[in-house]
Amino acid sequence: MAEKGGLGTLRSVSPSKASILDTLGRPVRDLRISVTDRCNFRCVYCMPKEVFGRDYRFLDRRELLTFEEIERLARAFVRQGVEKIRLTGGEPLVRRDVERLIEKLARIDDLDLTLTTNGSLLPQKAQALRDAGLKRVTVSLDSLDEDVFRAMNDVDFPVSRVLEGIDAAAAAGLAPVKVNMVVKRGVNEGDLLPMARRFHGSGHILRFIEYMDVGHTNGWRLDDVVPASEIVAAIGAALPLEPVQPNYPGEVANRWRYKDGGGEIGVIASVTQPFCGGCTRARLSAEGRLFTCLFATRGHDLRAIVRGDTTDEELDDEIARVWRARSDRYSELRTAETAAQPKVEMSYIGG
Numbered sequence: 001m002a003e004k005g006g007l008g009t010l011r012s013v014s015p016s017k018a019s020i021l022d023t024l025g026r027p028v029r030d031l032r033i034s035v036t037d038r039c040n041f042r043c044v045y046c047m048p049k050e051v052f053g054r055d056y057r058f059l060d061r062r063e064l065l066t067f068e069e070i071e072r073l074a075r076a077f078v079r080q081g082v083e084k085i086r087l088t089g090g091e092p093l094v095r096r097d098v099e100r101l102i103e104k105l106a107r108i109d110d111l112d113l114t115l116t117t118n119g120s121l122l123p124q125k126a127q128a129l130r131d132a133g134l135k136r137v138t139v140s141l142d143s144l145d146e147d148v149f150r151a152m153n154d155v156d157f158p159v160s161r162v163l164e165g166i167d168a169a170a171a172a173g174l175a176p177v178k179v180n181m182v183v184k185r186g187v188n189e190g191d192l193l194p195m196a197r198r199f200h201g202s203g204h205i206l207r208f209i210e211y212m213d214v215g216h217t218n219g220w221r222l223d224d225v226v227p228a229s230e231i232v233a234a235i236g237a238a239l240p241l242e243p244v245q246p247n248y249p250g251e252v253a254n255r256w257r258y259k260d261g262g263g264e265i266g267v268i269a270s271v272t273q274p275f276c277g278g279c280t281r282a283r284l285s286a287e288g289r290l291f292t293c294l295f296a297t298r299g300h301d302l303r304a305i306v307r308g309d310t311t312d313e314e315l316d317d318e319i320a321r322v323w324r325a326r327s328d329r330y331s332e333l334r335t336a337e338t339a340a341q342p343k344v345e346m347s348y349i350g351g
């Protein structure tokens with residue numbers, strides 16, 4: 001499998017875009033915006049019930065960025081070079097009237113706008129999302145086995161409803177639909193082949209994600225990670241695969257295609273083949289904190305700036321200042337000790 005990352009694999013910088021560079025020469029190209037820290041699932045690897053239970057204090061409505069504030073920030077990031085925005089969460093579709101936000105963001109010129117969801121609300125929302133201007137969706141689904149999936153989402157949510165959501169997204173034109181499967185050793189590795197077979201030839205792109213040490217509540221251990229090489233070998237033994245060139249330098253997923261023409265899969269090897277060298281991604285939490293790495297411990301408060309009496313120029317300067325100081329490369333430095341350090345939760349920062 002092609003080695004990803006290294007500081008030489010930066011995405012080419014389009015001349016039409018401004019490009020602030022961080023200390024390692026990386027431009028900002030992607031922005032993930034978490035629109036809520038709440039979720040209707042309690043995936044064991046993300047929001048374990050023991051932590052995210054009745055007493056957990058989620059953000060208050062007043063603490064969340066309003067849609068107007070999110071739009072202002074999104075436009076500021078686009079001025080700095082962002083070309084792609086992904087809405088996430090928590091579960092983004094539980095944020096009330098999220099379609100209104102999509103309408104606002106879809107009006108930004110030349111922006112690739114997408115969203116990651118657990119799929120539970122897609123059957124009723126896919127068409128409205130498409131009508132609002134959303135282009136594509138990624139749906140998370142960790143297993144086709146009813147018992148395994150219900151145990152992983154931990155709210156007894158059935159597989160069939162997520163499959164309905166995927167169908168609704170495709171029917172609404174939110175395609176190609178990407179399907180994300182987090183693989184955890186001893187939990188759902190038995191689902192690798194059934195998932196590959198289910199989506200082979202479907203037009204959807206299945207992506208396998210190595211289980212990561214995000215946050216500090218999921219009790220991550222390196223032994224829980226099924227390495228990407230093992231995933232590709234297991235699938236390739238039954239459904240022969242060949243590597244595909246990345247869509248662009250620095251693409252997060254390693255791409256593989258079925259030799260029989262049944263489509264392609266992606267493998268996101270953030271633990272075994274870290275891609276920090278090509279990381280052009282910024283993250284905005286639901287309360288407006290800017291994180292320059294998924295594994296950061298601290299965010300920069302942009303809400304105070306958008307709520308203050310500041311000009312767009314001052315906002316741009318602040319974003320540029322934070323990005324220029326960026327030196328994060330956590331995944332490349334990860335060791336048993338760093339993995340145990342406190343980090344923000346995936347449900348807060350949005351994956």
Ligand SMILES: C[S@@+](CC[C@H](N)C(=O)[O-])C[C@H]1O[C@@H](n2cnc3c(N)ncnc32)[C@H](O)[C@@H]1O
Pocket residue numbers: 039045046088089090091092116117118138139140180181182209210211212213214218346347350351
């Ligand atoms: C945090 S979720 C937010 C969006 C939405 N609720 C969903 O599940 O798609 C975004 C993605 O992160 C993945 N994820 C969460 N915790 C993870 C972990 N510890 N390691 C790898 N991926 C993880 C989820 O499976 C999902 O595909």
Ligand code: SF4
Pocket residue numbers: 039040041042043046047089090091118140346347
């Ligand atoms: S992975 Fe997504 S669906 Fe699962 S608990 Fe986290 S935010 Fe919710």
